[in-house]
Amino acid sequence: MTATFECRGLSKRFGATQALEGVNISIAPGRVVGLLGPNGSGKTTLIKLANGLLSPSEGEILICGSRPGPETKAVVSYLPDKPCMPQWMNAVQLMDFFQDFYADFDRQRAEEMLARLGLDQKQKLSQMSKGTKEKVQLIMVMSRKAKLYLLDEPIGGVDPATRDYILDTIIRNYDPEAVVLISTHLISDVEKVLDEVLFINQGKVTLQASVDDIRQQYGMSVDEYFREVFKC
Amino acid sequence: MLGKLIKHELRGSGRTMLPFILVSLFLSVMAGLSMRAMEHQQEYSWFNILFGIVIFLFVAGLMAVCIMSVVVVINRFRQNLLGDEGYLMFTLPVSVDQHIWAKLIVSAIWFLATALTCMLAVVLVLLCNVRTFDVNWSEVGYVMGELGRMIREFGVLHIVGYCLELLVMFFAGVCVSCLLFYCAMAIGYSFANRKVLLSILACFGLDIFFTTLQSALIAALNAMPGVERFLDNLDLSRVGTAGSVHIVMLCWILYLAVYAAVLYIPTRLLLKKKLNLP
Amino acid sequence: MDWSFNNDMPIYTQLVDKIKLSIVSGQLPPGEKLSTVRDLAAEAKVNPNTMQRAFQELERAGLVFSQRSSGRYVTEDVEIIMEAKKAMARQYVQSFMKSMEQLGYTGEEILHLLEEGEEEEKQ
Numbered sequence: 001m002t003a004t005f006e007c008r009g010l011s012k013r014f015g016a017t018q019a020l021e022g023v024n025i026s027i028a029p030g031r032v033v034g035l036l037g038p039n040g041s042g043k044t045t046l047i048k049l050a051n052g053l054l055s056p057s058e059g060e061i062l063i064c065g066s067r068p069g070p071e072t073k074a075v076v077s078y079l080p081d082k083p084c085m086p087q088w089m090n091a092v093q094l095m096d097f098f099q100d101f102y103a104d105f106d107r108q109r110a111e112e113m114l115a116r117l118g119l120d121q122k123q124k125l126s127q128m129s130k131g132t133k134e135k136v137q138l139i140m141v142m143s144r145k146a147k148l149y150l151l152d153e154p155i156g157g158v159d160p161a162t163r164d165y166i167l168d169t170i171i172r173n174y175d176p177e178a179v180v181l182i183s184t185h186l187i188s189d190v191e192k193v194l195d196e197v198l199f200i201n202q203g204k205v206t207l208q209a210s211v212d213d214i215r216q217q218y219g220m221s222v223d224e225y226f227r228e229v230f231k232c
Numbered sequence: 233m234l235g236k237l238i239k240h241e242l243r244g245s246g247r248t249m250l251p252f253i254l255v256s257l258f259l260s261v262m263a264g265l266s267m268r269a270m271e272h273q274q275e276y277s278w279f280n281i282l283f284g285i286v287i288f289l290f291v292a293g294l295m296a297v298c299i300m301s302v303v304v305v306i307n308r309f310r311q312n313l314l315g316d317e318g319y320l321m322f323t324l325p326v327s328v329d330q331h332i333w334a335k336l337i338v339s340a341i342w343f344l345a346t347a348l349t350c351m352l353a354v355v356l357v358l359l360c361n362v363r364t365f366d367v368n369w370s371e372v373g374y375v376m377g378e379l380g381r382m383i384r385e386f387g388v389l390h391i392v393g394y395c396l397e398l399l400v401m402f403f404a405g406v407c408v409s410c411l412l413f414y415c416a417m418a419i420g421y422s423f424a425n426r427k428v429l430l431s432i433l434a435c436f437g438l439d440i441f442f443t444t445l446q447s448a449l450i451a452a453l454n455a456m457p458g459v460e461r462f463l464d465n466l467d468l469s470r471v472g473t474a475g476s477v478h479i480v481m482l483c484w485i486l487y488l489a490v491y492a493a494v495l496y497i498p499t500r501l502l503l504k505k506k507l508n509l510p
Numbered sequence: 511m512d513w514s515f516n517n518d519m520p521i522y523t524q525l526v527d528k529i530k531l532s533i534v535s536g537q538l539p540p541g542e543k544l545s546t547v548r549d550l551a552a553e554a555k556v557n558p559n560t561m562q563r564a565f566q567e568l569e570r571a572g573l574v575f576s577q578r579s580s581g582r583y584v585t586e587d588v589e590i591i592m593e594a595k596k597a598m599a600r601q602y603v604q605s606f607m608k609s610m611e612q613l614g615y616t617g618e619e620i621l622h623l624l625e626e627g628e629e630e631e632k633q
Contacts, residue, residue, distance in 0.1 A: 030559065031559075032557050032559070048509075051322075051323050052322070052323075053318075053319070053322055053323070053507055053509060054507070055504075055505050069327075070325045070326055070327050071325070073323055073324060073325040073326075074325035076323070078319070078323045080319040080320075082316055082319070083316065084316045084317055084318070084319035084320045085317075085320060086244065086312075086317055086320075088244075088247060097240060100236045100239070100240070101233070101236060101324045101325065101326070102325070164555070167555060168552060168555065171548075171551055171552045171555065171556075171557070171558065172548070172552050174548065174551070174557075174558045192515065192521060192554075192555055192556045192557065192560075193555070193556065193557050194557060195557055195559050195560070211520075211521065211557075211560075212520035212521055212522055212523075212560065212563075213520075215517075215518070215519060215520045215521065216519075216520050219518045219519075220517055220518055221517035221518075223517075224517060
């Protein structure tokens with residue numbers, strides 16, 4: 001079986017800065033994986049590489065066996081760490097947009113989630129609160145039946161209620177054929193939602209293990225273990 | 233996918249362009265009507281001031297449409313592809329080529345719309361005043377007849393050919409101007425800081441570079457010994473006047489196409505390999 | 511059900527314990543149909559795979575069984591449930607005894623204390 005997400009000797013340099021170095025990862029379908037690391041450890045760089053927004057300096061990154069390109073973008077659903085939807089659009093226009101470009105967009109699912117949110121679909125994004133905007137963006141991303149979901153800091157900078165909503169949405173849309181990769185530094189909040197974790201520090205992946213294995217082996221939560229590993 | 237990109241690009245840019253076009257067409261009707269009213273106005277009065285204002289707005293409106301068409305070309309590329317929206321756009325299952333083509337085609341549509349708006353505005357002003365010009369219909373008929381005769385004499389096929397060539401030339405010209413901006417922005421935005429400043433510098437830099445390159449090429453051609461002889465011996469009598477015009481047009485199109493391609497390649501490469509979203 | 515978790519144990523074993531407790535306490539009576547893995551996972555805010563693993567563990571212990579098309583049920587075999595209940599009780603007693611011994615009490619004294627505690631409760 002081909003891995004859904006794979007990196008082989010992946011490196012990325014920005015001028016003199018080494019953002020990623022010799023990263024090897026392989027993730028099988030059906031896993032929810034946390035990409036955990038301190039700020040500036042290379043999480044966003046890795047996700048941008050997977051989306052083809054950056055090109056590797058060395059090595060390669062494979063999504064369902066192919067390098068990033070229009071074909072992989074058709075099966076990757078990406079939530080960037082900042083609002084990227086055109087602010088003049090409303091929810092209906094956003095759904096039209098997603099439906100036009102993504103064959104795997106499930107409009108009914110999106111409508112249901114928007115209805116549960118109690119959102120006026122004619123309201124422009126620019127008129128929504130920050131939290132609502134993030135929820136709408138997440139709904140669009142999770143309404144696709146993608147093979148790989150790349151969620152970059154989905155719970156950073158939102159209130160606890162929104163955080164719960166986001167995690168709940170991720171669980172409810174769980175697909176045994178797909179991989180969900182969540183990058184974050186807020187580990188205690190996402191820990192229960194994850195199968196596996198990847199520790200990344202200074203551009204290197206230092207650990208790939210299952211959450212329960214870490215708890216079993218070290219008798220502490222992943223959050224505590226992370227703090228111990230990355231102690232300053 | 234290109235069709236869908238164009239559709240959404242038209243939506244995104246039409247939001248800005250359409251109001252300007254509609255307002256300026258409305259203003260042209262107002263200007264036409266007030267001109268007609270002025271005809272019966274003998275003395276200086278407050279109406280003259282109003283008239284002045286309407287005419288000023290009419291001219292300003294047309295200028296605004298022209299300026300906005302350029303602003304929209306630059307801004308759509310900057311915001312939609314190089315700004316935050318770039319995260320959405322560049323993760324769509326489309327190629328970089330399709331992105332650039334969609335932007336070029338929609339820009340051409342807006343430039344064409346701008347030209348048509350200007351023409352339509354003048355026509356509207358004239359139509360509002362049509363009675364005061366006292367049209368002599370038999371004269372109009374005569375002119376039309378003459379025009380038709382000339383077209384037939386010249387050859388309908390030639391005329392259709394010229395129109396097509398003009399259209400292609402227009403599109404190629406739009407591509408060159410847009411790609412100059414796109415290339416400059418692709419360069420400027422590939423840096424980490426001072427993106428706007430570097431884009432403007434790149435724009436001037438590219439312009440100077442290409443102007444110099446063109447003069448150098450022309451000078452080099454002139455210096456080549458064979459060229460002059462070739463031009464002297466060139467016998468255009470076989471293709472006739474109409475044919476010569478075609479040749480000139482096609483050469484000009486070729487020149488524009490090469491120019492556009494030279495700008496296209498680095499733009500595409502930069503967007504593909506050196507994309508640096510905020 | 512209370513879905514709070516400790517930090518020092520795997521999440522799936524804690525899920526097993528919680529569901530087991532609900533079964534032996536009768537909160538989930540024998541033969542009761544269980545919610546789907548996805549719904550329970552959402553309720554507990556845990557990964558569906560982890561919930562699945564917990565159920566597999568419970569199936570292995572014979573406390574729940576799944577029917578191919580209709581879903582998962584609590585076992586109707588009361589004996590197995592009683593067995594599990596006893597095992598859990600033994601576990602609690604063991605850890606209680608351990609703590610008491612750490613406090614320095616012996617078997618006799620502990621029994622005495624327990625009786626005292628029961629009297630107080632009655633009053």
